[in-house]
Amino acid sequence: MTTKLLLGTETEYGITSKKQEGFDPVTASLFLINHLRPFSSLRILWDYENEDPLVDARGFIVEGEKERPSQEDNFSLNKPLDNGGRLYVDGAHPEYSTPECTNPRDIVAYEKAGELLLQLCLENANRARKDDDTLYVYKNNTDGKGNSYGYHENYLMKRATAFEKIVQGLTPFLVTRQIYAGAGKVGTENRSYPADYQISQRADFFETLIDLNTMAKRPIINTRDEPHADSKLFRRLHIIVGDANMSEFSTYLKVGAAALVLQMIDNNHEINGLDLANPLEAIKAISRDLTLKKTVRLANGKEYTAVEIQKAYLDEAYKYFSKLERDPKVDEILSHWSDTLEKLGKDPYELHTHLDWLIKYELLNNYAQKKGFGWDNQRLAMMDLQYHDIRPDKGLYYTLLRDGYVTPFVSEGAILIAKDTPPRDTRAFFRGTCIKRFPKEVYAASWTSVLFDVGNSTIKRVPLFNPLRGSEDIVGKIIMKSETAEELLRNLAG
Amino acid sequence: MGAQERDRKKSKEKTEKTEEAKPEVVEKGKKIKEDIDDLLDKIDDVLEENAEEFVKNYVQKGGE
Numbered sequence: 229m230t231t232k233l234l235l236g237t238e239t240e241y242g243i244t245s246k247k248q249e250g251f252d253p254v255t256a257s258l259f260l261i262n263h264l265r266p267f268s269s270l271r272i273l274w275d276y277e278n279e280d281p282l283v284d285a286r287g288f289i290v291e292g293e294k295e296r297p298s299q300e301d302n303f304s305l306n307k308p309l310d311n312g313g314r315l316y317v318d319g320a321h322p323e324y325s326t327p328e329c330t331n332p333r334d335i336v337a338y339e340k341a342g343e344l345l346l347q348l349c350l351e352n353a354n355r356a357r358k359d360d361d362t363l364y365v366y367k368n369n370t371d372g373k374g375n376s377y378g379y380h381e382n383y384l385m386k387r388a389t390a391f392e393k394i395v396q397g398l399t400p401f402l403v404t405r406q407i408y409a410g411a412g413k414v415g416t417e418n419r420s421y422p423a424d425y426q427i428s429q430r431a432d433f434f435e436t437l438i439d440l441n442t443m444a445k446r447p448i449i450n451t452r453d454e455p456h457a458d459s460k461l462f463r464r465l466h467i468i469v470g471d472a473n474m475s476e477f478s479t480y481l482k483v484g485a486a487a488l489v490l491q492m493i494d495n496n497h498e499i500n501g502l503d504l505a506n507p508l509e510a511i512k513a514i515s516r517d518l519t520l521k522k523t524v525r526l527a528n529g530k531e532y533t534a535v536e537i538q539k540a541y542l543d544e545a546y547k548y549f550s551k552l553e554r555d556p557k558v559d560e561i562l563s564h565w566s567d568t569l570e571k572l573g574k575d576p577y578e579l580h581t582h583l584d585w586l587i588k589y590e591l592l593n594n595y596a597q598k599k600g601f602g603w604d605n606q607r608l609a610m611m612d613l614q615y616h617d618i619r620p621d622k623g624l625y626y627t628l629l630r631d632g633y634v635t636p637f638v639s640e641g642a643i644l645i646a647k648d649t650p651p652r653d654t655r656a657f658f659r660g661t662c663i664k665r666f667p668k669e670v671y672a673a674s675w676t677s678v679l680f681d682v683g684n685s686t687i688k689r690v691p692l693f694n695p696l697r698g699s700e701d702i703v704g705k706i707i708m709k710s711e712t713a714e715e716l717l718r719n720l721a722g
Numbered sequence: 723m724g725a726q727e728r729d730r731k732k733s734k735e736k737t738e739k740t741e742e743a744k745p746e747v748v749e750k751g752k753k754i755k756e757d758i759d760d761l762l763d764k765i766d767d768v769l770e771e772n773a774e775e776f777v778k779n780y781v782q783k784g785g786e
Contacts, residue, residue: 240785248779320783372777377785442786468786595762610773611765613780622768631761 233487233557234384234654234695236328237339239472240321240377241346241618242366246359253320256363258304260322261315263352264345272663273299273672274306274316275679275689278456308673310648310664311341312656315349321377322346322365327656328675328695331557332484334651336476336638341646343367347618367472368616369429372609374417376433378442379472381483383465384457384695385494394465395438395449397493400502400526401486401541402448402469403511404534406431407520408568409482411471412585414592414603414612416516423516424603425592427585429471431515437507442468448507456675458693465490469511474616474625475584476637481568484561485538488545497548502540503527518589520572535573542566581635587628588615655698658690661707662716669713682714690720 243260245251276296297305307315312327324342329335346365354362370376385394410427420432439447452466453459467486473479492499503526504510510524514534523531532540542565549558571578580586592608595601601608617623628634650660662678663670671681675695680688692698703720710716770776 242780242782244780244782253783319785321785371780371782373781375782375784377782380786443784591761591765594758595765598759598762606774606777607769609777610770613777614768614770622770624765624768627764627768628761631764633761 232696233330233491234328235330235332235335235483235487236326236382237335237483238323238325238378238380238382239339239342239367240318240323240379242368242371242377242616243320243322244364244366245361246364247361254317257317257320257322259357260346260349260353260363260365261307261317262304263349263356264307264315265348265352270667271303272306272308272667272670273302273679274308274314275672275674275677276302277689278674278676308659308663308670309345310650310660310667311338311646312650312654312660313338313342315342315345322349327650327660328654329651329656330653332480332487332561333557333638334646335483336479337642337646338651339479340476340638340643343618344643344647347620350618365618366613366616367474367618368411368613369471370413370417370433372413372415372417372613374419376418376430376446378468379430379470380442381467381470381486383467383487383490384455385463385465385490387455387459387461387463389463389494391451391463394490394493396503397499398489399437399448399507400504400537401489402467403504403507403524404514404537405482405485406471406511406515406585407534407538407572408485408579408583409470409473409478410515410583410585411473411478411616412588412612414609420512421516425518425589426515427518428511428515430469431511434469434508434511448511457695462695471584472616473584475582475587475634477564477582477635478584480637481561481564485541485565488549488558488561488565489541492544492548495548497544499541499544501526501528502532502537505529518576520576533573535569538565539569539573542569581633587625587634588612591615591624591628591633652700652704653696655692655695657700658692658698658703658707662713665707666713666716680713680717682712682717688717690717 243253243256245256305317309315314325316323326335326338329338350363350365369379406428411429413426413429416423416432418432433446434448435445436447438449438451440451442450448469450466450468453463455462455464470482505525505527513524520535523533525531545562576586580590592611596608611624615624620626650656659673659678669680669682670678671687672679676692678690706719707716710719
């Protein structure tokens, strides 16, 4: 059986204030997300009942305290969204999760919708603050001083697929994917060796190959085994090595190509001969080679460029998917992937309006030349940061997009729809539609449940353990014909 | 594509353009340069003041 693609992303945003004195990122993040309208007035809990972030995919449980906030804290920390996603505060950062999607185009629209929601929160929040205490929010992954915050991708896989097989098949792919998925960064950090400009924001931070930890000694492959689904059937692969992208095209290809590679691994298509001699060295070396011409050593002694390794994966994907029934969404990913690698192999400059690291490099390099600045000039560091500023009028990415220096990939209409409409083809449809139609009766929600309080004494839980059920074709009619939440529960039971 | 390589490429492009010297190509090149100058001026307008201070103060707690 082939599993349908199912994926979602989580983005942690950086946050700061004009006023440094007394600034607390947790308070600021809470202030920010509680300025979402109209949900700031709606109180829906996040249901932590089925969450288990301490289980390790290698098969043991790690000691630690489960997260269980009080009810009041729960309300202010969590905003389950009518698009099926979630806006929340995680540690000292505002964070947005997309709903579960079945294809990378939807991921782009829902991720951009998340930026839009945060833009609206920020506008509302700053209107309620003094000028000298204005908040700033960034969709990037580092403060440039050795502190990184994450961008995580989640892919549904079969429980039967051995974790070791995933690690072996995926590592060379993840190490080299930055050549189209890197967000670009001025300088280096975390005691890694110097460079003026790098392809990836995150490469400096990876210190080990496999681990459960995501915060210290970051691993290329994260072992968190919290499927948010029936654990006998599924696993959720949690990829933490990627950068958050501003560019729609970078986001699309980053998750699209990864989804295809995982599909192959999940269906026993062998990908051999690409193991790297030293993945941790390679990820940093590739990030520093803007020519994309240098090679890294494989375990078998051969020397390949990152483009060549990606092309080897692409060839395998052509082989594998040509045997299956044609899927236009898969064909679209393959065609963009192939075109991108072709250009990266010849002249990366051709993608200077498509890929974040090249868009940013062009801007900064032109600016530096015009002003006669070196790469250590602080105005370039400021531009690097402000490229990720989410304000449409001040963010440099948005400025470039408006002036035609960035090629968009999805329509503005698709982003606007994704802001408050769930995808139709996953359980997010049920979650989002219930929140939209019955905001007062939805008591709590999570990836695996929607809980209703319809006025009698018990809270009713509707479980959503299969991520592909709860879609419009299965529950659409039942939801639409139910005038009230109570009727919906009756119809679901009947 | 290091900065040097790009510079080399740019100067090579320039030489080629001078050799051809087609008026419309020259015009187009001028237009692109003007556009980029406009863009860089715009960047100066939106870029945070006190870049050095701002960048220095941007410190985050590690996340995830």
